[in-house]
Amino acid sequence: MPCQSNNELKALVKEAKICTKDGKVADYIPELGKAKPDDLSIAIHYPDGRCLSAGDIEKKITLQSISKVISLALVLMDRGPDDVFKHVGMEPTGDPFNSIVKLETMAPTKPLNPLINAGALVVTQMIKGDSVNERFQRLLAFIQELTNDSTIHYREEVARSEFETAHLNRALCYFLKQHKMMAENTDVEQLMDLYTKQCAIEMNCLDLARIGLVFAMDGVDPLSGKQIIPTDVARICKTFMVTCGMYNASGEFAIKIGIPAKSGVSGGIMGAVPGKFGIGIFGPALDEKGNSIAGIKLLELLSKNYKLSMF
Ligand code: GLN
Numbered sequence: 001m002p003c004q005s006n007n008e009l010k011a012l013v014k015e016a017k018i019c020t021k022d023g024k025v026a027d028y029i030p031e032l033g034k035a036k037p038d039d040l041s042i043a044i045h046y047p048d049g050r051c052l053s054a055g056d057i058e059k060k061i062t063l064q065s066i067s068k069v070i071s072l073a074l075v076l077m078d079r080g081p082d083d084v085f086k087h088v089g090m091e092p093t094g095d096p097f098n099s100i101v102k103l104e105t106m107a108p109t110k111p112l113n114p115l116i117n118a119g120a121l122v123v124t125q126m127i128k129g130d131s132v133n134e135r136f137q138r139l140l141a142f143i144q145e146l147t148n149d150s151t152i153h154y155r156e157e158v159a160r161s162e163f164e165t166a167h168l169n170r171a172l173c174y175f176l177k178q179h180k181m182m183a184e185n186t187d188v189e190q191l192m193d194l195y196t197k198q199c200a201i202e203m204n205c206l207d208l209a210r211i212g213l214v215f216a217m218d219g220v221d222p223l224s225g226k227q228i229i230p231t232d233v234a235r236i237c238k239t240f241m242v243t244c245g246m247y248n249a250s251g252e253f254a255i256k257i258g259i260p261a262k263s264g265v266s267g268g269i270m271g272a273v274p275g276k277f278g279i280g281i282f283g284p285a286l287d288e289k290g291n292s293i294a295g296i297k298l299l300e301l302l303s304k305n306y307k308l309s310m311f
Contacts, residue, residue, distance in 0.1 A: 002276070002306030003044060009054035012305070013040055016283075016298035023285030023293035026265040031161035032062075035267065035284035040294045045209035045278040047222035053206065060202045061282045062158045064264030065097060067198045068120040069237050069245070070211070074142050075126045076233045084126065086110075087181070088119045090240075097247045097290060098168050100175060108179040115244040115262070118172045124195045125186060132194045139198060145228055146214055147207040148221070159200035166192055199264075205280035212270045212278025215241075215260070238272060246296075249289045257299050258309025267292040271299060273308050 003009060020038045027033030041055025063070070076084055089112045093102050098117045103109065111119035129135035136154075144150045173191060176182035214221050215238055219229030229237075241260035246253040253261065259279070261271040267284030269292055281299070283292040303309055 002308065003052060003302070006052050006054055009042060009044070009052050012298055012301045013042060013054040016040060016294045016301060018294075019297050020283065020285040020294045023283075023287055025267070025284045026286055026290065029158065029162045029165060029265070031155075031158045032064075032266055032284075037285040039267075040283040040298070041205050041281070042298060043205040043209040043280045045206065045213040045280075047213065047217060047277065049223055051206060051209070055205075055282070057205045059282060060155075060204050061208075061268045061284075062155055062200045062202045062264070062266045063268065064199045064266045065115070065120070066208070066262045066264040066268050066270050067201055068115050068123070069215075069241060069262045069270070070143060070146070071120065071127060071139060071198060072114045072123050072240070073229050073233050073237050074139055075123050076236060077230065078128045079126060081232075081236065084114075084123070087126065088112075088114045088122050092244045092248075092250060094248050098172075100168075100172060103172070103175050103179070103181075108181065110181050111176070113240060113244045115240055116247075117169055118176065121169060121173055121191065121195060122176065122182060124198060125182065125191055127194070132190050136194055136197050140201065143201060143203075143211075146211045146221075147203060148210065148223070149203070149207060152201065152203055152207065154197050154200040155202045156200070158202075159196045162196040162199060163192055166196060169195065205268075205282050208268060208270050208280025208282075209278040210280075212272045212280060214278070215270075215272035216274055216276060216278050238274070241272065246291050247289050249287075249291055249296075253291075253296070254311070257296070257303045258311045259299060259303060260310075261299065263291045263295070265290050267295065269295045269299065274310055276308070 271279030
């Protein structure tokens with residue numbers, strides 16, 4: 001069994017923390033710019049309920065792009081893959097997460113995958129419910145079930161801060177509408193409201209590791225024995241985590257680390273080591289592609305030391 005003690009993890013955190021000085025906290029969402037660049041914490045959640053951790057794991061982080069895998073799982077459960085993949089593709093782009101370029105150069109095309117912003121906006125628009133509030137509450141309830149924590153909520157300041165500045169995401173929506181890849185009657189402001197709340201859902205590393213664990217165990221919460229996500233949906237989500245989960249660094253990440261993972265601009269990373277355990281990381285200093293710089297280093301050390309690559 002890999003990594004048996006908090007002390008082993010602490011040593012890895014100490015080693016990885018050195019590179020936080022080479023990263024930068026995201027500030028295009030002004031509220032995220034308040035994070036402390038040298039923070040680094042990790043939690044590992046095993047199927048038998050044991051948790052290991054290092055760093056300040058009480059600290060809460062907003063999910064940002066990590067939420068895209070979870071909304072994808074919910075929408076796949078709501079509508080089934082055939083319907084969902086009529087509206088969003090399955091291929092990595094090699095472009096930054098917020099890029100519009102493929103939508104234009106390949107127009108008319110559906111967004112290439114559900115983990116870039118264009119694809120995630122289409123997926124969020126597919127969450128079922130009669131109002132923004134009902135749709136958000138369904139997503140939140142799903143996340144509360146995955147974490148077994150009914151207190152999980154979203155951080156209003158972060159949602160508002162992104163809502164006020166999400167010009168690029170609005171542009172993606174209007175571009176998709178123009179090319180009939182998003183329904184003509186889509187209310188972009190309502191979609192922004194839902195999407196920015198989704199991205200602002202906050203939790204600590206332990207909760208994040210617990211969601212990673214459910215994906216690692218093919219959709220089953222090993223602690224309750226309940227199949228929360230159908231096996232097939234968990235498999236699709238994990239595959240996207242490998243091919244697109246770390247933006248346009250996913251190929252290098254697969255080669256060097258080989259763990260299905262999803263990052264967010266707040267500096268979070270959720271990892272799912274198939275059949276073994278879930279990982280939650282928080283390190284807000286980002287590299288030039290928008291991934292937690294020390295978080296990646298930490299995963300690289302973990303993967304090498306404990307031979308975790310799935311390939
Ligand atoms: N809320 C962010 C955005 O849409 C999420 C992006 C990310 O985490 N990469 O810009």
